Amino acid sequence: xxxxxxxxxxxxxxxxxxxxxxxxxxxxxxxxxxxxxxxxxxxxxxxxxxxxxxxxxxxxxxxxxxxxxxxxxxxxxxxxxxxxxxxxxxxxxxxxxxxxxxxxxxxxxxxxxxxxxxxxxxxxxxxxxxxxxxxxxxxxxxxxxxxxxxxxxxxxxxxxxxxxxxxxxxxxxxxxxxxxxxxxxxxxxxxxxxxxxxxxxxxxxxxxxxxxxxxxxxxxxxxxxxxxxxxxxxxxxxxxxxxxxxxxxxxxxxxxxxxxxxxxxxxxxxxxxxxxxxxxxxxxxxxxxxxxxxxxxxxxxxxxx
Amino acid sequence: xxxxxxxxxxxxxxxxxxxxxxxxxxxxxxxxxxxxxxxxxxxxxxxxxxxxxxxxxxxxxxxxxxxxxxxxxxxxxxxxxxxxxxxxxxxxxxxxxxxxxxxxxxxxxxxxxxxxxxxxxxxxxxxxxxxxxxxxxxxxxxxxxxxxxxxxxxxxxxxxxxxxxxxxxxxxxxxxxxxxxxxxxxxxxxxxxxxxxxxxxxxxxxxxxxxxxxxxxxxxxxxxxxxxxxxxxxxxxxxxxxxxxxxxxxxxxxxxxxxx
Numbered sequence: 001x002x003x004x005x006x007x008x009x010x011x012x013x014x015x016x017x018x019x020x021x022x023x024x025x026x027x028x029x030x031x032x033x034x035x036x037x038x039x040x041x042x043x044x045x046x047x048x049x050x051x052x053x054x055x056x057x058x059x060x061x062x063x064x065x066x067x068x069x070x071x072x073x074x075x076x077x078x079x080x081x082x083x084x085x086x087x088x089x090x091x092x093x094x095x096x097x098x099x100x101x102x103x104x105x106x107x108x109x110x111x112x113x114x115x116x117x118x119x120x121x122x123x124x125x126x127x128x129x130x131x132x133x134x135x136x137x138x139x140x141x142x143x144x145x146x147x148x149x150x151x152x153x154x155x156x157x158x159x160x161x162x163x164x165x166x167x168x169x170x171x172x173x174x175x176x177x178x179x180x181x182x183x184x185x186x187x188x189x190x191x192x193x194x195x196x197x198x199x200x201x202x203x204x205x206x207x208x209x210x211x212x213x214x215x216x217x218x219x220x221x222x223x224x225x226x227x228x229x230x231x232x233x234x235x236x237x238x239x240x241x242x243x244x245x246x247x248x249x250x251x252x253x254x255x256x257x258x259x260x261x262x263x264x265x266x267x268x269x270x271x272x273x274x275x276x277x278x279x280x281x282x283x284x285x286x287x288x289x290x291x292x293x294x295x296x297x298x299x300x301x302x303x304x305x
Numbered sequence: 306x307x308x309x310x311x312x313x314x315x316x317x318x319x320x321x322x323x324x325x326x327x328x329x330x331x332x333x334x335x336x337x338x339x340x341x342x343x344x345x346x347x348x349x350x351x352x353x354x355x356x357x358x359x360x361x362x363x364x365x366x367x368x369x370x371x372x373x374x375x376x377x378x379x380x381x382x383x384x385x386x387x388x389x390x391x392x393x394x395x396x397x398x399x400x401x402x403x404x405x406x407x408x409x410x411x412x413x414x415x416x417x418x419x420x421x422x423x424x425x426x427x428x429x430x431x432x433x434x435x436x437x438x439x440x441x442x443x444x445x446x447x448x449x450x451x452x453x454x455x456x457x458x459x460x461x462x463x464x465x466x467x468x469x470x471x472x473x474x475x476x477x478x479x480x481x482x483x484x485x486x487x488x489x490x491x492x493x494x495x496x497x498x499x500x501x502x503x504x505x506x507x508x509x510x511x512x513x514x515x516x517x518x519x520x521x522x523x524x525x526x527x528x529x530x531x532x533x534x535x536x537x538x539x540x541x542x543x544x545x546x547x548x549x550x551x552x553x554x555x556x557x558x559x560x561x562x563x564x565x
Contacts (some may be wrong), residue, residue, distance in 0.1 A: 023522045026560045029530030045524070051559035057351035057373075058343075060518045062389065064306035071523060076560035200312035200385055201347035267522045 002285035004278055006040070006259050006293050008236055009159035009184040011094045011121055013040035013259060015278045016293050017249065020240050020263030021046055021098040021123060021163070022071065024271075028087020035091035037271035038278060042088060043261065044081070046098040046125040048134075049110060051077040055130070056207035061196045066215030066242075067264055068194050070130040070208035073100055078110060082117035094120040096161070100134045104151035107138070111152040111160065121158050124148065124183075126174075127165035127190030129212045136165040136190070142177035149181025161238060163187035166218075166225055175229040175237075185236040186229055187261065189222045215264040216242040223251045230256025230298050244269060246280020253293065254300040310345060310387040315380050316362060322440045325410060327357060327366040328377060330386060334363040337395030338418035339488075339511055339539040343519040345387030349376030353516045353534070355414035355488075356391060357443075363388065366413035366442070392519050396509050396539050398422045400484035405452070406473045406497060408434040408489025412443040414511050415488050416450075423450045430455065430482070434469025434489065438462040470496045477504060484508070491565055495552035498545050508542040514555055525556060 004015040018041040019025055019034045026045045035042050054074030061068045075081070078099075088095050097119030101107035111122045126139025126148065139145050139162075149162055162178035164171055166189040175186045191212025196205045204210075222241025229237055239252030240261035249260045265273045281293075290296055313332035320326055334342070336359050344365060345351040350373030358364025367374050380386060398421040405422075407415050412433060422429050429452040435441040436459045447454050456464030457472050465472055470493050477485070477500050485501050487494055488511040501508040514526035514533040521535030529548045531537070536544075545551055554562045 024524045024532075026524035027527040027530070027556070030524050030527050030532075033530040045560070051561055053558040054517075057517060058345055059351075060520065060523070062309040062520065066306070067522075069518070071517070074517075074523075074525070074559055076556075076562075080561055196308050198308070198310060198312060198347070198387065201345075201387065203347055205308060205310065205345070205387075207350075264522070267520055 002282045002290060003292050004282060008238070008259055009121065011041065011159060013094065015040040016253070016259035017274045017277055018043055018096070018238070018259060018261045020261035021125065023263040023266055026075070026084070028084035031088035031095065032091035034271050034274070035088070035093040038275035039093060040259070041094040041096055043096040043123055044085065044098050045075055046073055046100045046128065047075045047078050047081050047110070047114065048073060048100050049078060049106060051075070058205050058207055061205050061211070063196065065268055066213060066217040067267065068196050068206065068211040068213050069191070070206045070211035072208060073128060073131045073134060078113045078117065085118050089118060096121045096123050098123040098125050100125040100128065102133050103138060104148045107148050108151040108155070111156055115156055115158050119158065121161060122152070122156065123161045123163050123187060124152055125163055127163050129165060129167055129191055129193035130208055130210050136167055139165055139174070140168050142173045145174050146177040146181040149178050149183045153182035159184040161185040161187050163190055165190050166221055167193045171225050172228050172232045175233050179233045179235050183235060185238055186233060187238045187240060188225045188229055189218070189241045192218055192221065214242070216244060218242050219248060219251070223255050226252055226257050227255040227300065230301060243277065244273065246277050246284055249277050249281055250284060250296065253296050254298065256298040256301065258294070258297050309389045311389070312385045312387050313363070315382050315384045315386060317382065318380065321366060322442055324440065325366060325368050325442055326378060327364050328380065328386070329358065330363045330365070330388065332363055332388065333361045334359055334391060336391035338398065338421050339395030339414050340391040340393050341538060342388050342390035342392070344377065346373055346376040346380070347385070347387065349373055353519055355511070357413040357416055359417045366410065368410050390519065393534055393538050394536065396486055398425055400427055402428045402482050403484045403486055404473065404476060404482040405429060405431040406469050406485065406487040406489065406493070407431065408469045408493045410442060411488035415486060416443045416446050418486055419447050419452050420450045423452065429453070430476070432457065432469050432473045432476070434493070436460065469493060473497060474500050477501065477506060480504065482506065491552050498542055501542055502546055509539050510545060511538045512540055512551065513538065515558060525560065527556065
């Protein structure tokens with residue numbers, strides 16, 4: 001019988017699925033309901049120092065089963081987020097606090113504040129593609145990724161993940177930099193920067209014009225990124241981008257991810273997607289003689305063509 | 306893959322009351338009464354609106370409350386407006402003798418329900434609460450559908466002086482009605498919910514929260530772990546009574562909790 005539990009940097013997860021940052025994770029009760037629906041861990045919405053409204057509307061465009069969003073990092077600020085975190089933790093799964101900031105000092109401060117608020121691990125958002133001065137704007141060069149990770153890591157006594165952007169010439173270089181800076185794991189990938197124009201309106205649909213593409217259409221890119229990163233770093237990788245089924249999760253795992261995150265699929269499939277993905281993985285493992293998830297991590301690298 | 310937004314031409318723009326207008330769009334829509342669409346006014350804003358006319362043409366009945374509705378109000382016949390949806394869960398038209406209670410612009414969401422209920426041969430009584438006689442919305446429409454209409458106004462300029470609940474609560478006491486449908490200010494709905502709960506009368510109410518994505522992923526319209534855009538906007542009384550936030554708190558645009 002397959003055992004789906006995984007250990008990520010000392011965090012014990014009952015299964016390898018996590019809720020990805022940005023989806024249904026601004027309020028404690030919603031996060032708890034996702035956890036109860038089967039997620040092994042929950043990553044919070046990215047939280048900053050001050051309350052922030054985010055971009056104007058439209059902030060989302062539906063494209064078949066994919067989305068382009070430009071929420072713009074709306075969040076209530078770290079000072080009041082603690083009580084949402086407390087509520088989320090009632091569901092009994094690890095809660096990973098996602099934080100953003102405008103530079104290494106602010107991001108390091110945010111990581112410490114999020115740890116103080118009770119998060120079980122920190123995810124640094126170095127990759128949001130549509131918020132001026134934050135996210136990918138501070139995380140697009142190896143130098144900055146390394147210095148931010150180093151600053152945030154010091155004084156933090158819980159695991160720290162670096163979520164990286166694919167909107168760069170080499171995500172592998174960013175991953176290596178994060179590892180050098182002391183990140184305990186890599187999260188890959190964030191959304192791909194994109195734009196949707198309405199020909200009838202003759203203008204971009206998103207109020208912010210640019211947004212981030214997520215959903216099944218980016219999965220091959222995410223899988224490729226994880227595969228490349230696996231060959232370049234020793235720390236664990238958490239794969240994210242377009243996962244909707246056990247098969248999709250297994251692609252990431254075999255590319256080298258120790259666990260996966262699911263976000264956009266919650267839109268089409270509801271919170272039940274977590275238990276469904278886990279059932280699929282379990283069934284695959286039973287059929288193929290795998291007992292533990294780690295036995296499958298990175299196996300796609302072993303095949304010689 | 307084309308985006309799900311339909312760009313529709315404005316076919317008519319109607320003054321309903323001094324503050325409320327209906328914009329009619331040249332595009333058909335199939336929806337449950339109480340469901341909503343996201344309305345995009347290019348270059349201005351996108352916001353959720355309940356559908357006030359469902360069928361071959363779609364109607365949105367609105368009050369100017371911000372930049373988005375202001376931009377919508379200056380659209381002329383032939384101009385384009387973007388629509389995605391319908392979204393959410395609407396009212397379920399059931400009951401032999403329903404009581405419909407509307408406050409503010411609540412009749413926008415309730416009017417298609419009243420018409421649907423009358424098609425089902427229900428005996429419908431409607432209480433419309435307005436601030437003044439001039440602001441009574443869709444009274445003629447409800448009467449044309451065959452409903453009995455009772456009016457209350459805050460200033461007594463027409464009908465009974467007072468709030469919709471001042472009339473609706475005593476009506477409920479008579480136990481003539483087997484279901485209550487409402488849409489209006491949250492205080493009105495909590496008052497009705499308390500009464501319906503006490504008398505064990507089923508109720509369905511349309512809840513409003515700040516909505517951004519409209520499709521159940523951004524968490525901005527969260528209420529006790531459910532989402533107004535996907536699980537609502539219409540909730541049954543069993544769900545409403547389980548909410549600790551209904552009538553008490555909501556989230557602002559940053560996600561901070563504020564008192565209602």
